[in-house]
Amino acid sequence: xxxxxxxxxxxxxxxxxxxxxxxxxxxxxxxxxxxxxxxxxxxxxxxxxxxxxxxxxxxxxxxxxxxxxxxxxxxxxxxxxxxxxxxxxxxxxxxxxxxxxxxxxxxxxxxxxxxxxxxxxxxxxxxxxxxxxxxxxxxxxxxxxxxxxxxxxxxxxxxxxxxxxxxxxxxxxxxxxxxxxxxxxxxxxxxxxxxxxxxxxxxxxxxxxxxxxxxxxxxxxxxxxxxxxxxxxxxxxxxxxxxxxxxxxxxxxxxxxxxxxxxxxxxxxxxxxxxxxxxxxxxxxxxxxxxxxxxxxxxxxxxxxxxxxxxxxxxxxxxxxxxxxxxxxxxxxxxxxxxxxxxxxxxxxxxxxxxxxxxxxxxxxxxxxxxxxxxxxxxxxxxxxxxxxxxxxxxxxxxxxxxxxxxxxxxxxxxxxxxxxxxxxxxxxxxxxxxxxxxxxxxxxxxxxxxxxxxxxxxxxxxx
Numbered sequence: 040x041x042x043x044x045x046x047x048x049x050x051x052x053x054x055x056x057x058x059x060x061x062x063x064x065x066x067x068x069x070x071x072x073x074x075x076x077x078x079x080x081x082x083x084x085x086x087x088x089x090x091x092x093x094x095x096x097x098x099x100x101x102x103x104x105x106x107x108x109x110x111x112x113x114x115x116x117x118x119x120x121x122x123x124x125x126x127x128x129x130x131x132x133x134x135x136x137x138x139x140x141x142x143x144x145x146x147x148x149x150x151x152x153x154x155x156x157x158x159x160x161x162x163x164x165x166x167x168x169x170x171x172x173x174x175x176x177x178x179x180x181x182x183x184x185x186x187x188x189x190x191x192x193x194x195x196x197x198x199x200x201x202x203x204x205x206x207x208x209x210x211x212x213x214x215x216x217x218x219x220x221x222x223x224x225x226x227x228x229x230x231x232x233x234x235x236x237x238x239x240x241x242x243x244x245x246x247x248x249x250x251x252x253x254x255x256x257x258x259x260x261x262x263x264x265x266x267x268x269x270x271x272x273x274x275x276x277x278x279x280x281x282x283x284x285x286x287x288x289x290x291x292x293x294x295x296x297x298x299x300x301x302x303x304x305x306x307x308x309x310x311x312x313x314x315x316x317x318x319x320x321x322x323x324x325x326x327x328x329x330x331x332x333x334x335x336x337x338x339x340x341x342x343x344x345x346x347x348x349x350x351x352x353x354x355x356x357x358x359x360x361x362x363x364x365x366x367x368x369x370x371x372x373x374x375x376x377x378x379x380x381x382x383x384x385x386x387x388x389x390x391x392x393x394x395x396x397x398x399x400x401x402x403x404x405x406x407x408x409x410x411x412x413x414x415x416x417x418x419x420x421x422x423x424x425x426x427x428x429x430x431x432x433x434x435x436x437x438x439x440x441x442x443x444x445x446x447x448x449x450x451x452x453x454x455x456x457x458x459x460x461x462x463x464x465x466x467x468x469x470x471x472x473x474x475x476x477x478x479x480x481x482x483x484x485x486x487x488x489x490x491x492x493x494x495x496x497x498x499x500x501x502x503x
Contacts, residue, residue, distance in 0.1 A: 042066045044376065045161055045176035047153045047322075050078020051365030052182030052353020056373035058139070061146035063377055068174060070163055074150025076136035078184050078353075080362045081129060087205035088229060090125040092396050095236040099398065106435045118214045118237065129207045155179070155323035158346055178348050178376050181336060182369065183322070185314040185354035192221075194281030198288070198308035201226065214239055215306035219290050221278050223250035225395045227311035228266070232397040235269040242271040242303060244292065249274055251395065255407045258440060258458040262401050265438055276301065281308055316355045340385035342372040350375070359388040367391070390473050392466035399439055400462035404469040405454030408444050417447045423499040425459030429490035436460035441495045443479060445503070450478040461492035468496055479503050 044060050046053045049071035061067045073082065080086060104111035140148050151164040153174075161179070163172040187200050198221075203211050218234060220227045223245025231243045243250070243266075250272065251259045263272060273292075280291040290303040316335035318324065324331055330345045331337070335357025342350045350372040353365030367386060374382040395401040408420045426437030439459020446453055455469035472482055483500035487493035 040068070040172050040174045042068045042147075042174060042176050044068070044178045044180065045153070045174055046070070046180040046182060047161075048078065048180075048182030048184055048353070048355075049073065049076050049148065050182060050184050050353060051080060051362040052184065052351075052355065052369050053078075053180065054136075055366045055369040056180055056182075056352065056376075057146055057148075058143060059370060059373040060376065061143050065145060065376075067146045068163075068176070069146065069148045070151055070153040070161075071148065072150065072152060074148065074167070075133050076140070077132065079186075081132055081136075081207075083202050083206040085362050086132060087125045087129055087207065087210075088201070088233075089396055090128040091121055091205065092229065092233045094121045094124055095233040096398070099236045103435060119212065121237075122210050122212075125205065125210070126208055133207075152319075154319070154321050155327055155329075158327045158349065178350065180342075180369075180372055181322075181344075181349065181351040181355055182353045182365070183317050183319060183355045184365075185360055186317040187310070188313040188315045189310075190221075190278075190312055192278055192281060195310060198281060198310050200310050201230075204230065204309070215286075216240060217305040218242070218307050218309055219244060219288065219303050219305040220309045220311050221290075222311035222313065223247065223272075223274065224311065224313050225251065225393070226313065227309075228262075228395055228397050230309060230311055231270045232266060235266075236398065240271075240305070241269075242273065242305060244276050244278060244290070244303070245272075245274045246277045246295070247274065251401070254393065254395075254401065254403045255442065255456045256409070258401060258403075258442070258456055261438065261440060262395070262397060262399055262458045265399050266397060273301075273303075314354060314360050316357045316360075318355060340371075340387070341375040341380065341382075342368050342386065343375065343380075347380075358386065359391045361391060361393065364388070364391045387474075390470060392470045394463045394466050396463060399436065399459050401458045402462045402466035402469065403454070403456045404466055405452070405473045406444055407454055407456060408442075411444055411446075411453055416453070418453060419445045419447055419503075421445065421499060421503055423495055423502065425457065425462075425492070425495060428492055428495050428498075430492045430494070431460045433490060434460050441465070441499055443499055443503075445479050450480055452477055452479060452482065455496075457495075459492075465492060465496065468493060472496075 043065040044067045046069040054076045057069045101111045151166040153163045161174045217240040219242045231241045235241045275295045278292045283289045288308045292301040336351040352368035352372045354360045393403045411418045423441045425439035441457040444454035479500045
């Protein structure tokens with residue numbers, strides 16, 4: 040079998056390139072163990088977790104009805120119904136993707152496994168046909184994604200990860216009354232936020248001095264203070280051992296500042312230790328001399344590996360382990376192939392929006408003030424309370440803050456960060472401003488619709 044492009048992996052790093060290349064008349068073979076699109080994001084990651092989160096937002100809003108003069112009654116946290124809703128969202132997307140595959144000429148998707156036998160050939164196991172194919176490809180894109188990170192903690196293998204909460208048709212039937220979450224990155228924070236809204240007594244444990252250590256420290260502090268109203272948050276604490284059985288789990292931990300021991304108890308433990316690039320050991324990279332490390336497959340900003348006709352995109356690169364970043368990388372790989380390397384488009388990891396679907400929401404795009412100053416830049420940081428906007432007051436969510444980080448020399452916006460109502464939606468406009476290289480003056484000339492939280496952006500720029 041000969042194709043123009045072979046793609047290993049059908050998640051966000053794979054299928055956007057597949058569709059663009061196929062629609063441009065290239066013959067494309069995409070191989071994935073699920074035989075459909077979306078990767079872990081759709082199966083047990085961002086789509087189901089955000090479906091559950093949306094349900095918990097509605098559940099929380101019902102409890103706030105009195106604020107708006109409404110008498111709404113809640114009757115117990117309906118996890119089984121939420122799980123069914125989540126499964127329905129996933130099913131709809133799988134059906135949508137199946138139709139997209141069927142309706143795209145020049146694209147073949149095989150459910151199975153692929154490995155490189157040399158720099159231009161692959162051995163492909165077609166699980167549905169029960170056959171093994173030899174495929175020759177002019178270009179190859181590696182998009183094998185990521186897997187849950189682990190840690191050398193005895194007993195970690197007996198606890199939950201995101202699979203138990205969010206996997207398609209395989210999530211747990213009941214939530215535990217209490218839960219210890221190990222890891223205070225965005226996965227742990229989101230899980231803590233949504234599950235506490237469903238009545239689970241959550242303890243969130245993070246080894247670093249604060250939650251979300253890579254994001255703006257002041258905004259993280261504001262989010263943490265709000266979350267602490269319903270979640271027990273322990274930072275600077277390292278888990279050392281996990282014992283017990285479901286219903287009676289025990290985590291032995293230690294405070295890092297004074298090495299004092301701690302014992303934490305809950306019905307269940309959730310490991311939320313982040314993600315790491317997944318490079319199958321039998322992928323064949325060693326045999327062809329393709330460079331890789333435990334941190335991912337190195338690529339240039341056009342997604343080319345050290346072998347020019349082989350590309351890598353998505354989480355497997357370790358550059359920016361977010362689904363929308365994977366889509367961007369995948370599109371760049373396709374454009375590079377179609378233009379024979381002449382397309383100027385390139386990937387910039389720092390302008391990818393980072394969003395945390397907690398309550399309150401948090402986002403970060405571009406450089407924080409600390410990051411910019413660490414690079415020797417002279418910047419100004421300006422802020423505006425989220426609660427002064429009409430939409431925040433209508434929604435009854437007054438906490439939070441919005442920040443612009445601006446280069447002094449020319450007023451260019453280097454970063455936009457925020458916490459509060461509609462923060463996740465604001466990240467899209469923030470990304471456009473930074474990607475397009477806008478200055479604060481240019482942002483100040485824009486007019487966003489009233490009443491929306493987007494008004495905070497242009498009003499903050501006009502205040503400078």
